[in-house]
Amino acid sequence: MAKKSGLLSIDAFSKTVEDAKIKTTSGGLITVTCILTLITLIIGEWRQFNEISIYPELVVDRDHNLKLDINLDVTFPDLPCDLMSLDIMDVSGELQLDIAKYGFTKIRLTESGEEIGKEEMKIGDDQDLANSEVAADYCGPCYGAKDQNGNEGKAQNEKICCNDCESVRKAYASVGWAFFDGKNVEQCEREGYVKKINDRLGEGCRVSGTAKLNRINGNLHFAPGASYSAPSRHVHDLSLYNRQGDFSFRHTINHFSFGPDVNSQYTSEPLELSNHPLDGRVSPSGGKEHLYSYFLKVVPTRYEYLNGTVIETNQYSSTYHDRPLVGGRDDDHPNTFHARGGIPGLFFHFEMSPLKIINKEEYEGTWSGFILDVISAIGGVLTVGAVVDRGVWAADKVIRRKKDK
Numbered sequence: 001m002a003k004k005s006g007l008l009s010i011d012a013f014s015k016t017v018e019d020a021k022i023k024t025t026s027g028g029l030i031t032v033t034c035i036l037t038l039i040t041l042i043i044g045e046w047r048q049f050n051e052i053s054i055y056p057e058l059v060v061d062r063d064h065n066l067k068l069d070i071n072l073d074v075t076f077p078d079l080p081c082d083l084m085s086l087d088i089m090d091v092s093g094e095l096q097l098d099i100a101k102y103g104f105t106k107i108r109l110t111e112s113g114e115e116i117g118k119e120e121m122k123i124g125d126d127q128d129l130a131n132s133e134v135a136a137d138y139c140g141p142c143y144g145a146k147d148q149n150g151n152e153g154k155a156q157n158e159k160i161c162c163n164d165c166e167s168v169r170k171a172y173a174s175v176g177w178a179f180f181d182g183k184n185v186e187q188c189e190r191e192g193y194v195k196k197i198n199d200r201l202g203e204g205c206r207v208s209g210t211a212k213l214n215r216i217n218g219n220l221h222f223a224p225g226a227s228y229s230a231p232s233r234h235v236h237d238l239s240l241y242n243r244q245g246d247f248s249f250r251h252t253i254n255h256f257s258f259g260p261d262v263n264s265q266y267t268s269e270p271l272e273l274s275n276h277p278l279d280g281r282v283s284p285s286g287g288k289e290h291l292y293s294y295f296l297k298v299v300p301t302r303y304e305y306l307n308g309t310v311i312e313t314n315q316y317s318s319t320y321h322d323r324p325l326v327g328g329r330d331d332d333h334p335n336t337f338h339a340r341g342g343i344p345g346l347f348f349h350f351e352m353s354p355l356k357i358i359n360k361e362e363y364e365g366t367w368s369g370f371i372l373d374v375i376s377a378i379g380g381v382l383t384v385g386a387v388v389d390r391g392v393w394a395a396d397k398v399i400r401r402k403k404d405k
Contacts, residue, residue: 026389030389034385046370049367051364052361052362058355059358060356066300068258068314069258070088070210070212070257071209071210073253074208074253076204076222076249076251077109077250078247078248078249079204080108081119082197084205084222085223086222087227087234088211088220091217091218103209103210104207107208111202113204116203139151139156139161141186142171145168145174145177146171165185173228182194182197197240215352218349221348222249224236224345238343250284252282253278255276256276256348257276258315262303283322287324289326291343292322292347293321294348296318296350297317298314298353301315302358302359304361306363327340327341
């Protein structure tokens, strides 16, 4: 007789004789049910295995060499484009003129909101000089805003002159004089500035574009009149704004964001990964002497996708506040007193967070996890099926005995 192997004693998969097996119709139905259940579970596990999720990680932001992109699109229905300036200032309060890249477009609007024309909008006092034709030896008057008494006997390039309307405006601003619409100023009359300003007083304006800045705290603001950098101060000429017209900084924010948009074009699944909380916001009408402010907390954010794409962008939260310039008690909140003073306008104050969010795109499951889940599903379904089959078989035998009696 052949010697039996020692492995027989530990065989967990003992076999049954084919003749001892009894097959039933109920067992066949249970088997079909188990197979369908297994197919459904395995399909569900496969879908979960291929599902993509974004896992955030919070780290200290060390990418200070990156630039901060500001994208905006704002509509002012009660303010003409020629009466408004856009300034971007850093945390020290000085105007940023060394911006690596900027480009804003102002779109003139009718009272009904229809577009009239487009023009390039400069930031701060970065203005183009008029190219009107004047004589080579022409030295325009500054109307007392600059001392021109020493011009006699000097070379043309050494004289103090105001040869165009913009030069006169800057000279007036440097001494704090009101410029109004430039009427009776020879340079402005010659360039057609006076007629252009007065013809457009009833229009609205839409400003859109992008600025690329250093990643430091600061503000971006729209204010009336031309703006100029003067020693230790930032000047806005409010003379024309205050003198005439039913102007206001009532506005609609069509879009405002920091950095590129993040959407489903970089992912295999349609995921909405970013939002812009100010998009579509319509401000209440606060009148001519009113200040609108948004305080933004900017959080640098990086998205890393499975296809290797990496996007550096920013998210932000926003807090809104507005007040009348006259200050005083708030009608809606009797215990609240507004500060007095300031200039009318729309201000976006932004503060950079020292932390950075890194969002990594990853699959929900791994191959080992998927295989383990499939094996568990097979074992569980077959075990439950065997228990149900035995119960049905035992019940069938009991019923048959009762019938035989």
